Amino acid sequence: MTARCSETSLESALRQLSLHAGSNKYRANWLSTYLAAKRAEAAGHGLTIAGVNQSVEDLFALIPEHPKGRINPFIDLSSKVRWLKVKDSGRSTVWNTGTRDQSQTALFNPSSTNNGRGYFGEGLLPDAAEIAVQHLDQDTTEDPLPGRDALAVLVTRNHEWDAEPSRDELHAAARDFLGMTPDEFNTITADVELAVPVLGSPEWSPSLLMASELGPPETTLTERGSQVAQEPDITVEDVEQLPEQFRSFLNHHGIATESDEEMVDLLAAALSSQLIIMAGPSGSGKSLMASALAAFFAPPDRRARLDSSRLLAKREEFFGYFSHLADKTFQVLEPLQLLLDVAVADGTTSPMVAVEEANLSPIEGYLSPLVHGLGGLEAKTLAIPLHNQVGSVKQQSEQEVPRVLELGPYPRFFATINVDADSPAPARKVVSRACVILMEAPSFDTALAAADTLVHPPVEEGTGPAAALIGRPTLAFDRYSETGSDVFQQALKERAVILRSVLGSDVIAHRPLQRSLIYMSWYAELLGVTEPELGNPVVEAAADNALLHFVLPALSAKEFGSALSVFKSEQRSGLLAPRLARLEQVTRAQQFGPPPDFWGALT
Known part of the structure; x- marks a missing residue:
């Protein structure tokens, strides 16, 4: 009676492999590419895209029925890219890294069709194992090689054993599966034992692995690594429809753009960044396009337009302040009132805030919450501290002002700026948090195409037709x-x-x-x-x-x-x-x- 490796031994192997080979997927790709090429040659799959897809499935598709059942074993257990898609996984990973002008072409024989560089289809160089290890060892003082037993268990997971194999028997089966010589196998692995028997009950299975803590995650990871509930996805199909929808929206409001390329660029900026700085000369359409993006992505009650002014130094001078002398009320200034109105509206869509001539005063001063709150890659809410009192306080109109105003989910800010002698450039700390859009004055033909703007409804009347299609920047x-x-x-x-x-x-x-x-x-x-x-x-x-x-x-x-x-x-x-x-x-x-x-x- 024969048996495959146990669930315990496979999970032990996966844990051990995650400690070696690469601190990130780009270094780990060296070993994945090398192994896929060796498997393609050994199994006769062919050094083609189809052959690579099959080789990657042989090696790494642990849960073939799961859309993300292809493992990247040589990377940290908590990595967002530890589990990858199964379909065409070889083409989108190791084939791409072993062709064109990418790093792993160094593993392969040169090709005249690839400008003399290495090419996956030409086969591995005789010393490819040494080359892979040299790149794994860069920028690390730790042993970068995977454990010998662990790698052997992974690649022989479906091997039928008559009895508990010895280490030599386990390694020999792995070398045969990969088509490697003993020297090649020893070169890419460290002589580390697995510390548990290969066989046992229950045998490994995709269902057991999927149910374990090592299986594909059902949650997304935040930038800090903590688990949060899965957010509803904006599908790829939805995204592909946006350019045509935005074009129709602009045409409806009589707004002409220089090119479709500029239109797609603006959409990508709004989707990817929560602070967009729109810079350019007067008349280049900064305010108009900021308004158009806001009206396209948010209904009227979820957007605000704030006007900056000179000599602002602190956020209190822009938003307002709590006064003990005025019956302990908060003296609300217009920008804050607009944001308060946005905050109390339906909170399921992303708010859009335009700040006109934002650099009339230093942005890092009066708009410091943007600088502090948008330092990461995405922020579900932006917190604007307003006062230090306990709980909410009253304002002049008896409306309550919270201690901290939170705008969310995933708010977008469009800051329009002119750069001249009186309005300096934004500080580098501000620029580092923004996507800077350089606007150009429209050509005469574009201006002529928009000459009948007055007969169209103003863009401010836009109802946010794409409000459901903007959210997480990442x-x-x-x-x-x-x-x-x-x-x-x-x-x-x-x-x-x-x-x-x-x-x-x-x-x-x-x-x-x-x-x-x-x-x-x-x-x-x-x-x-x-x-x-x-x-x-x-x-x-x-x-x-x-x-x-x-x-x-x-x-x-x-x-x-x-x-x-x-x-x-x-x-x-x-x-x-x-x-x-x-x-x-x-x-x-x-x-x-x-x-x-x-x-x-x-x-």
């Missing part, structure tokens, strides 16, 4: 991450290398990188690209736009000038090319004084 990135792909990361890496070559150091910091990836995920979904590949025009445009929104605005004047020159000389796509042409024209015209940064080029 939702599209979560979907992208679940595929195991790192195409967006690779596209940004190419641009980071270009910047490093002229600046001498990396200037794309951790947070701008994350915000760029979130933006790119929405941009691709809006244009129907759910399985991105390097070289895809949508991916290239999304990456170039991300530079414009999240990287260039934070550069110093010297860095900006160098970046401007190198990207001007490159063939760029998206909105980066025309925007850089305008900025370069301004900087070239300046003959005196220090070189301007991004914001100086707008004046």
Whole structure:
């Protein structure tokens, strides 16, 4: 009578493998790609997309009937990308990382069809095991290799044993499954024992694994790692309909845009970021487009328009203050009254708040709650502290003012700014929390197309037709991450290398990188690209736009000038090319004084 490995031994193997091989999925991908290629060769699946899909299923599809039943075993147990989709998982992960211009091409023989780089279809190099281990060992002082017994149990989980195997027998079965020599198998593993017998009762099964704490999660993880209830998803199909809906909405209100590309960019910005800074010269449509986005994504009672003014230093000067001298009431100023009205309305849709000429005073002063509350990648609620009294207090109209006003879920703020001698650029701490949209004055043809605006209903009368289709900023990135792909990361890496070559150091910091990836995920979904590949025009445009929104605005004047020159000389796509042409024209015209940064080029 034969038996497969036990549920206990498989779970022990999975726990042990999660401690090794890679601190994140990008390093762990080296081993996954190598193993998939070895399995494809050993099983005769073929070094094709179909063959890779089958190899990944053989190795990692532990729960084939579950949509996320493909495990990434070499990564932390709490990772959001530990469990990936089953369908076409090989193509979207190891095939992508072993073709085109991605890192794992170093494992494979070169191909003339891939510009002389390595290519999955050409097969592994003789020393591919050593190459994989070298990359696993980068930037770590800990042993990066998976346990030998643990990996063997994972790949032989369906092997039928006559009796409890010895370690040598277990390793031999794993090597046979993978088509490896003893030296290759020993190179990619550490001589660590499993510490439990391979066989036992009950045998492992997909249903037992799914019911265990190691199975695919039924909850999403917040940025801090704590578990929260699953939020209703905005489906990919819903997202793909948004550009056409927004186009119809703009046409109904007589608003013309320069291009569909600009329209999709604005939608991606609103979906991905909770603070959008709309910068540009007077007449470029900043206020109009901020109003249009707000009216498209929120009903009238869930949106507010606040007007900034000069000489504001603290939030009390913008929102109001509690006064002991005025019968212990809160002196509510107009901006706060508008937000109070929004807060008491139906709280199931995201509120939209426009702040006009936000940089007339330092944003980090009078709007400090935005700076503190929007420092992460997403915030379900934004808290605005109002006073220090216990509980709510009365205001002039007897309406109660809470100690802390909370706006949610997932509010969006559109800050319009002009940059001139009297209105300085926003502080870097503000820019680092925002998606910066550089607006252009419309061409004559666009202005002419909107000449009959007066015969259309004003955009402020919009009823929020897409209110149900905006929520968590990271939702599209979560979907992208679940595929195991790192195409967006690779596209940004190419641009980071270009910047490093002229600046001498990396200037794309951790947070701008994350915000760029979130933006790119929405941009691709809006244009129907759910399985991105390097070289895809949508991916290239999304990456170039991300530079414009999240990287260039934070550069110093010297860095900006160098970046401007190198990207001007490159063939760029998206909105980066025309925007850089305008900025370069301004900087070239300046003959005196220090070189301007991004914001100086707008004046």
